[in-house]
Every structure is written in C-alpha cells, then in structure tokens.
Amino acid sequence: MNKYHHIAMALAGACQACLPIPQLAEQGTCDAELYQHAIETLFVTHPDTTQAVFGQLTTLQPGLVKLREILVSGGAKHEIELTKYLFGVLILAGKINQHDSALQEISQRLSRLTHYLSDFNQYEQQLSHSLAGIYSTVISPLGPRIRVTGRMEILQNPYIQAKIRTLLLAGIRAGILWQQVGGSRWQFMLARKKLYQASSELLTHIANY
Numbered sequence: 001m002n003k004y005h006h007i008a009m010a011l012a013g014a015c016q017a018c019l020p021i022p023q024l025a026e027q028g029t030c031d032a033e034l035y036q037h038a039i040e041t042l043f044v045t046h047p048d049t050t051q052a053v054f055g056q057l058t059t060l061q062p063g064l065v066k067l068r069e070i071l072v073s074g075g076a077k078h079e080i081e082l083t084k085y086l087f088g089v090l091i092l093a094g095k096i097n098q099h100d101s102a103l104q105e106i107s108q109r110l111s112r113l114t115h116y117l118s119d120f121n122q123y124e125q126q127l128s129h130s131l132a133g134i135y136s137t138v139i140s141p142l143g144p145r146i147r148v149t150g151r152m153e154i155l156q157n158p159y160i161q162a163k164i165r166t167l168l169l170a171g172i173r174a175g176i177l178w179q180q181v182g183g184s185r186w187q188f189m190l191a192r193k194k195l196y197q198a199s200s201e202l203l204t205h206i207a208n209y
Helices: 003-018 021-027 034-044 057-073 076-094 098-109 114-142 159-179 192-207
Strands: none
Touching: 003 034, 003 057, 003 076, 003 159, 003 192, 021 076, 021 159, 034 057, 034 114, 034 159, 057 076, 076 098, 076 114, 076 159, 098 114, 114 159
C-alpha cells in the first residue's frame, strides 16, 4: 500500500462515521451495524496499522463507496449534508490535535467506558450518552460547531442527540488518524484523482477478498 491508500482508509472511516447522521436526523433510526462499528473504532487507541482501527478492510466498504461518490460529485446537492459533516469532523480533528490536554482527557474518559463493549446491546444507550458527553464537554468548546439538519421533533430527542454526537466523535477519531497518515484538506483539490484511485483499489481488494 502507498500513502494514499492509508489516507483513503482514514478518510473513508470519517465518512462512514458521518454516513448515518442524515438518516438519524430525518428518521430517528440508522444502520445498527454502522453505528456499533463507529463506536468500536473509538476504543482502538494504539493500532499497529491504519486498517487496525477499523478491523477488517471489508467493514470500510460503505465509507469507501461514499468517499468515491463525494470525490466524483465534488459535493453535489444530494451529498451536501454528508460532505458538510465530513469536513466538519476533519476541521475539529485538526483543532483537537493542537490540544494535548484535550486528547489526554478523551483517552482517560474512553478508558473508563471500555467495559460497556462487553455487552453492547445492553449498554448501547448508556454508552452513547457517555460518549456524547465527551463530545459536548471536550470537543465542542474548541469549535467550530457542526450544525445538523433534520426534523426538529427528532433532533430534540436526547437519545438521538447523543447518537449523533457519538458519530461525530467517531468521525473526529478517524480525522485524527487521517492527519497522522498524511492527510490534508488541500488533497481534495490537488490530489483528488489519487484519492479516487486509492479508494477504487481498496474496493477492488475487498471485492476479491
């Protein structure tokens, strides 16, 4: 793998974490498997490889597919909301990377939540609220705020709010990884073809797995 394969994986991870947000905001539900996987990535704190954060490469397929669509469309109308959330978490990842104390606090608070993963279905709601609390108290003050668009009656539900903030937190985690492997926003303009090619090659690898 070259540099852009690692960048594409991390970027797809951020994209995949944001993927359920529009549906959550409009319908109050989302893909349970995508949601659980997003949470699990938060607890992989010392990965040996980029892929190790996400487990099997196949789990990144939805994010890689959507990333390619965004790279091709350049933020077309039907991708506007998702692209907004993606760039929002990447910006916040850059902000938090500049605050060692915030990174340390997040790490400490995550370490106190690992036991909830032993029975995810039972503790999902409690874990979601705890992770949302990390987003609200540690990340939100660093700004800028990500505004989520959806149905007001759904967005006023505290559990839906918690799930959205949890997904944003997972997106930021992937965004930090994206920066660590050499990702930067200028690549969306100057290296779009390389990112598209890397994403396509990873999807081909998944198809042949």
